[in-house]
Amino acid sequence: MTRCMTVACAALMVVFFAGAVPAQELKIVYIDSQKVLADSMVGKEAFAKLKSMSESKEADLKKKETKIKGLSDQLQAKSATMKPEAKDDLQKQYEREVKDFNRAYKEAQEDLRSEEMKILKPWTKDLEDIIKDYGKKNKIDLILDKTNPVVVYASDRIDITAAIVELFDKHYQQKKSK
Secondary structure, three states: OHHHHHHHHHHHHHHHHHHHOOOOOOOEEEEOHHHHHHHOHHHHHHHHHHHHHHHHHHHHHHHHHHHHHHHHHHHHHHOOOOOHHHHHHHHHHHHHHHHHHHHHHHHHHHHHHHHHHHHHHHHHHHHHHHHHHHHHHOOOOEEEEOOOOOEEEEOHHHOOHHHHHHHHHHHHHHHHHO
């Protein structure tokens, strides 16, 4: 929902302030950064490494899950005939294994996210430079990201920051003087 609102606000601002741009047409385009990652050689290599890492972590989690299932089955099958102390010990062991599984699952997710960032971060600056260069060469005024609605590149021609600062300063001075 907020992503749609951000894109809508950006589009409205461009349309609203288009009067500040001479009678030339605005050229607004978008990219799909997820598709760039999925289809690029860098992305394919990164996802292959992440898939391998994910499969390894998944195998470890499966072993833990199997152990938990065995303890659960044992608790259900033998709990009626077990001594209370043995039943309590088995229940505690089951709970420890469940906690260990949940911790390992969370750590695996964090490790995968961390590895993804480590692999892709060096390439983000290069990709940003490529997008900006493309925008300048093709006389594009605004490039949005479809996946993550942010402005990736904006031409100075449509930058109204200085005008807004000036208006904001005037507003501030008027309020301050009252």
